[in-house]
Amino acid sequence: MAFHKINITINGGLEQVVVPSNMTLMQMLRENLALTGTKNGCSAGECGACTVLLNGEPVNSCMVLAVECDGTNIVTVEGLAGDQQLDPVQEAIIQSGGVQCGFCTPGILISARALLDRNPDPAEEEIREALVGNLCRCTGYVRIIESVKAAAKV
Amino acid sequence: MILDTHPALPEFEYIRPANLAEASDFLAQHPDTARPFLGGTDVFVRMRDGFMKPEFLVDVKNLDGTNELRFDSRTGLTVGAAVNMNRVIASPDVQAHYPLLAEACRSVASYQLRTRATIVGNLCNASPAGDTIGACLVFGGVLHLHGVSGPRQEPLSGFFRGPGKTTLKPGDIVTAIHFPIPPNGCVGKYIKLGRNQLSDLSIVGVTALGHKDSTCSSGYRFRLALASVAPVPLMPAEVETYLANNPLTPDAINEAARLASQACSPIDDVRGGARYRRQMVRNLSVKALTEVWKKLD
Amino acid sequence: MAEPKVENSTSPVGESKIRIDAREKVTGAAIYxxxxxxxxxxxxxxxxxxxxxxxxxxxxxxxxxxxxxxxxxxxxxxxxxxxxxxxxxxxxxxxxxxxxxxxxxxxxxxxxxxxxxxxxxxxxxxxxxxxEPVLDPEYGARPEAPLLHPDLGKYAVASFIFPQPGTNISNHFKIRKGDVNGAWEKCTAIVEHKYRIPHIQHxxxxxxxxxxxxxxxxxxxxxxxxxxxxxxxxxxxxxxxxxxxxxxxxxxxxxxxxxxxxxxxxxxxxxxxxxxxxxxxxxxxxxxxxxxxxAFVRQGLTAYFKMGCDENGRLLAMENTFYWDGGAYTEYGVNITRAAGYSSSGPYEVPNVKTDSYCVYTNHPVGGAMRGFGMPEIHAGLEQCIDELALRIGMDAVEFRKLNCLKTGSTLVTGSRMHATGLSQCIEKTAEAIGWGKKAPPSAPNKRRGKGMALMWKAPAMPPNAGSSAWVELAEDGTLNVGVGGQEIGQGVFTVAAQMAAAALGVAYESVRIAAPIDTRYSPYEWQTVASRLTWSMGNAIVNAAKDARKQILDIVAEAWDETPDDLNIVNGVVISYKSEKEIPLKNLVIYGLPKPGDQGWRGGPIIGRGSFMPTYVTGLDAETGQGERAVVHYTTGAQAVELEVDLDTGRIEIIKGVSTFDIGKAINPELVEAQMEGGFVQGMSSALFESLQLKDGVLRNPSFVDYRIATSSDIPKDLQSYIVEVPQDDGPWGARGIGEHSMVPTIPAIANAIYDAVGVRLEGPPFTAEKVYLAMLDAGIVK
Structure with a gap:
């Protein structure tokens, strides 16, 4: 199986990585770059725990080949916060009590950030729809939805 | 068998051809071992499950014109193979002229999956449950293909041969789907019955498109497409004929829905049983047709 | 009540503090x-x-x-x-x-x-x-079924589990209370039902x-x-x-x-x-x-219920038979069978009860503990029967429950007495919040609306002597390091542990760290993070450890100031004297101690407090009658109600509103408690509407998220309310009891009762899928 050398911007920094054909973006982030904030929940594009931004749009990183990401710009949960300041979606989910076990949280935050980027003032229905690909088993979603509403007001 | 699922993607070679001709040639030379892929949302899952074991995945995104989403007021809409569903949903042209297509796309999985999922991928996957297939059928979609002998076009209506089976031949790549200008004043509706409110595959999907048409005796023409109730996506002609030839009344719609229910051949699977599916085809056809009719008047 | 005597105006107990683990979880720094x-x-x-x-x-x-x-x-x-x-x-x-x-x-x-x-x-x-496989627990319990564990008689087993060697029954728990057979003739109304609860996954x-x-x-x-x-x-x-x-x-x-x-x-x-x-x-x-x-599945259950009441609606008798589909190995599941047995009356006072709870080996996935530990499964049928019995006798279902539910001092199914409980308040609050008795019109002509309620009780199911321990130590800056062996699994126990340690010692919540990750080499012993027992059991250990440290600190300071410890207190990290009004920050003494005047040596040294807790009062139950003095440490009780709509065209259920009220003794962190109630409601709702492991000939047909659906953000009710009742637990820290599991126990029957209220059909078991509801309506002639 062939290996490919790719150049990729991750959380603002340029990386060069050598990846085999069958490596997913999720595996590359977690295994090659130790960016373990991106979680592996199903490897099938169903749970959303591995959601990252690819050129500004959310994707299930388990459903993207690393080799396809040559020349792209990736943002993971580790890249959401600024130097000293959390992203408003991070701050809001803390304040709203939308974190429990925390395993779905990185993917939720990425989906929420992407939603607010394309729609700064979403209605509740739009928030629910935007999060439908992020399964959470702990919270019942109530406080997560509240947190996105709160972050939109920031 | 559930024991065959791989922890990650099994080995394969990633191929990125320089152009369509190269892609077609490669695929034709490796008819049993190479597969084209777009977003990968189905291929990757089936490879992990062990259902597909390609040696080569040929990335046909970024090839000549596959990224194009273009509307022409004379000829209609062209959706390139690599255009993801979120782009279709957000397109002002689609919203203005083919809102049903956006509605169908929006019912697929989740936002982040739709960043990768494409309409052409949905068509080529040829699942009877494919959410966008109904809209593509009722809009009279035409496939733009590229094969070893160059480009050609095929109507979508004859494309499906069975679950996962299409008329595509080795070397064929679907580069786009084209839709003619829809009938003036047409109204569409997609009703998807899933287990969850959103994001699920359909137990039954009903797509209806209607417009006023003075050339038929009822004054209306309807098309109805059904998902998840036959080996292929279904567009029962008898429904169209009946509603064109009989005065449009609630009873006529009930009768058309009964015909639709009769036309399908559902099975029992993990998502739902045949008896229920048949009932739902009837009920949801009534609902979809009635809603379209009300909006037309 | 194990409440420490701390007059501390800054006590964080009872406050909704921000989770101690939230920041690292939102930045991706938290390590799994x-x-x-x-x-x-x-x-x-x-x-x-x-x-x-x-x-x-x-x-x-x-x-x-x-x-x-x-x-x-x-x-x-x-x-x-x-x-x-x-x-x-x-x-x-x-x-x-x-x-x-x-x-x-x-x-x-x-x-x-x-x-x-x-x-x-x-x-x-x-x-x-x-x-030949065994694919049904009732069949598996019969003598003619193939034997799956011929060596059952040789297996090591806990003293309170009763396997039947030579059969597939790995535990048979019995209740024989009063005279059930004699009671039936005194009953004015009797209902009898069979329910099947499918296997589900966590x-x-x-x-x-x-x-x-x-x-x-x-x-x-x-x-x-x-x-x-x-x-x-x-x-x-x-x-x-x-x-x-x-x-x-x-x-x-x-x-x-x-x-x-x-x-x-x-x-x-x-x-x-x-x-x-x-x-x-x-x-x-x-x-x-x-x-x-x-992975461990929630066991399947085939349950037979028979219950009767007199003309006033008072419950007289219950006869319950449970066949648990324990799967291939029942090493953990046998105790679910037991818990279901000793809780088989539900939260009701019933004078005559006969229960047989069988754990049966089958060739299905291995059953294990799941949130609720048998209680969601048995309440699913039991609470539907209660509704039906109320209907038979012509009583309102809420009035019927209020009449029969456990009150402080009631006699339990095991013969012991109920401790202080606020179950009646839970019922009243829930009924009020759901608008019981008021029927709102459906949102569309093709919909029908209904309301339903269900109660629950659940005790921590554990060996009688499951223990907890904790330590606390202070750093040079006066911050508090708390060692625990209980695990943070999302429920918020590290936060609650920090709040309790801070309150019991007298420091600010913000100055507490939990010594994590849990490491059996360094962390103090904890039996398991199960049974919703940590706030109570580990909480007691933490309080004991903090008290131990506190005593060490106050003794040193009292000696140094020539005062008595009773005149001293620790407030917000500072030792103060109410007598002399002196004060000294903890950081000035907790590592190096205090110098004696005149360079005459030192007092004290590094402070480390230790504490443990184990219930010592839990007694056994008689193997033949299931009767005993005190079989469990306590029961958390509560009620849920839902309002829903049934779509007549599809059978689809939409939950419009959910209400939960639980008596948890004391909410150490009210928001965390509410979060458990919300999460539990939605998990219960998900199990009621969507979830089942579809096993055919022993093979799972839906082993993925594609076909094992769980609730998503689009499925939850727009209105989800949670209420806390606080009737203190005599041996809980600040009176606290557990809540983690309880919140999903009554959801299935509450939804089932609401479906019946809406369209008049009852199903044999969950999930109440659109298909099952529609076909039931079709067969009943409700739709055509």
Whole structure:
């Protein structure tokens, strides 16, 4: 199986990585770059725990080949916060009590950030729809939805 | 068998051809071992499950014109193979002229999956449950293909041969789907019955498109497409004929829905049983047709 | 009540403090087991599993697999003869002579990559002799059923579990209270029903993972996503025939547990494999698909209920028979059977009760603990029968419940007395919030609207002597480090632990750290993070540890100031005297002590407080009657109600509103309590509407998120309300009882009762899918 050398911007920094054909973006982030904030929940594009931004749009990183990401710009949960300041979606989910076990949280935050980027003032229905690909088993979603509403007001 | 699922993607070679001709040639030379892929949302899952074991995945995104989403007021809409569903949903042209297509796309999985999922991928996957297939059928979609002998076009209506089976031949790549200008004043509706409110595959999907048409005796023409109730996506002609030839009344719609229910051949699977599916085809056809009719008047 | 005497105006107990773990969880910094980096020495394991529900292993040939480059070792059952199990030692690490479910581990491969290990699985040849499977617990309990565990009589078993050797019944729990047969003729109304509750899966978003390493001296380290690091240390070591002290378990944050990461499951496989490649860490990560069919499942249940009341609606008798589909091994499930038995009356006072609760071996996935531990399953049918009985006697269902529900001092089904309880208040609050008795019109002509309520009770199900321990120590800056062995699985226990430690010692919540990850070598003992027992049990240990430290501190200061400790207090990290009005910050004395005047030496030294807690009053139950003085530590009680709509065109249910009220004694952190109620409601709702493991001939047909649907953000009610009732627990910290599991116990029957209210149909069991509801309406002539 062939290996490919790719150049990729991750959380603002340029990386060069050598990846085999069958490596997913999720595996590359977690295994090659130790960016373990991106979680592996199903490897099938169903749970959303591995959601990252690819050129500004959310994707299930388990459903993207690393080799396809040559020349792209990736943002993971580790890249959401600024130097000293959390992203408003991070701050809001803390304040709203939308974190429990925390395993779905990185993917939720990425989906929420992407939603607010394309729609700064979403209605509740739009928030629910935007999060439908992020399964959470702990919270019942109530406080997560509240947190996105709160972050939109920031 | 559930024991065959791989922890990650099994080995394969990633191929990125320089152009369509190269892609077609490669695929034709490796008819049993190479597969084209777009977003990968189905291929990757089936490879992990062990259902597909390609040696080569040929990335046909970024090839000549596959990224194009273009509307022409004379000829209609062209959706390139690599255009993801979120782009279709957000397109002002689609919203203005083919809102049903956006509605169908929006019912697929989740936002982040739709960043990768494409309409052409949905068509080529040829699942009877494919959410966008109904809209593509009722809009009279035409496939733009590229094969070893160059480009050609095929109507979508004859494309499906069975679950996962299409008329595509080795070397064929679907580069786009084209839709003619829809009938003036047409109204569409997609009703998807899933287990969850959103994001699920359909137990039954009903797509209806209607417009006023003075050339038929009822004054209306309807098309109805059904998902998840036959080996292929279904567009029962008898429904169209009946509603064109009989005065449009609630009873006529009930009768058309009964015909639709009769036309399908559902099975029992993990998502739902045949008896229920048949009932739902009837009920949801009534609902979809009635809603379209009300909006037309 | 174990409330420390702290007059501390800044006490964080009762306040909704921000979670202590929130920040690291939102930045991606929080470490879960799969995030730990092991470098190049890491090896990967995969498991060869049985494709048959029931078969004998005739031969295993792993030569070809071993020859594959990159394969380091292959392990089979022949290598590990020891039995393992929590309450009943009935399984091996790897199958030795017989496989008992589809997925049963037959061999383990370890290789330099997961991919090579996976390839090697295909090269292992296993020859089976296929046997007739048992696929139904009622059939399995009969004498003619094939015997799945011929050695049942030889298995080691806890004293309160009663296997029936020579049958597939691994536990038979009985209640014989009063005279049921004599009571039926006194009943004005009797209802009888059969319910089937399907197997469901826990579905934590983090799949099971374990990394094991065995060093040259045979010392074992296990890293895992675990609710039970201490139980794993003990059970795995026992099974391997080594001293538990040689085993160390390190357990970082758990990405959801719900019971499936309690006890020992796949962790033992990783350890067994690591023993073959000493010095190398071995990682075993379940795929999501394996998570569905090989991790502990919630057992299936076939339940028969019969209950009757007099003309005033007073419950007179119940006769319940439960057949638990325990699966291939019931090492943990046997105690669910017991808990269901001693809770089989539901939260009602019933003078005559006869219960038979059978745990039955089948060739289905292995049953284990799941949130609720048998209670959601039995309440599902029981609370529907209560509604029907009320209807028969012509009473309002809420009035019927108020009349019959447990009150303080009621006689329980086990013969003991109910402790102080606020169940009646829970019913009233819930009825008020849901608008009981008021019928709102449906939102559309093709919809029907209904309301339903259900009650619940649940005790922590555990051995009588399950213990907790804790320590506290202070750093040079006066911040508090709290050692616990209870695990943060999302419920918020680290936050609550910090709040209790801060309050009991007298420091600010913000100055507390929890010593994590849990590491059996450094963390104090905790039985398991299960049974919703930590706030209560571990909380008591923390309070004791803080009191211990507090006493040490006050003694030193009192001596230095020539005062008595009674005149001193610690407030916000400062020791103050109410007598002399002197004060000294903790940081000035907790490490180096205090100097005696005139350079005459020092007092004190590093402060470390220790505390433990174990209930010592739990007594046994009579094996024939199930009667005893005090079988459990306490019961948390509560009520839920829902309002829903049924779509007549599709049968689809939409939950419009949910209300939960639980008596939890004392909310240490009210928002965390509400969060448990919300999450539990939605998990209960999900199990009611969507979830079942579709097993056909022992094979799971829906082992993925594609076809095992759980509730998403689009499915939850727009209006979800949670209320807290606080009738204190006499031995809980500040009066607290547990809430984690309880919140999903009454949801299924509340929804079932609301469906009946809306359209008048009842189903044999969940999930109440659109299809089942529609076809039931069709068969009943409600729709055409």
């Amino acid at each position: 087991a799969d995030d730990i980096q092991f470098g190049n020495s890491l090896l990967h394991a995969r498991i060869k599993r049985s494709p048959h529900p029931h078969a004998l292993i005739k031969k295993i040939n792993s030569e070809k697999a071993l020859a594959l480059p990159g394969v380091k070792a292959i392990v089979t059952g022949q290598d590990f003869p020891g039995y393992i199990g929590l309450y009943l030692k009935d399984r091996f690490f790897f199958c030795r002579d017989r496989v008992r479910y589809v997925g049963d581990p037959v061999a383990g491969v370890v290789a330099v990559s997961e991919e090579i290990a996976e390839k090697a699985l295909g090269l292992i040849e296993v020859e089976y002799e296929i046997l 579905v934590p978003i983090e799949p099971h993972i374990a990394i094991a390493k065995v060093d040259e001296a045979g010392e074992i380290t296990l890293w895992g996503s675990s609710q039970s690091p201490f139980a794993q240390r003990n059970l795995i070591a026992q099974s391997l025939g080594i001293s538990p002290g040689k085993m160390r378990v390190i357990a970082p944050y758990v990405g959801g547990g719900f019971g499936c990461k309690a006890g020992v499951s796949m962790e033992s496989l990783a350890v067994a494999i690591a023993m073959k490649v000493k010095g190398r860490p071995v990682k075993l990560l379940l795929t999501r698909e394996e998570e569905f069919f090989t």
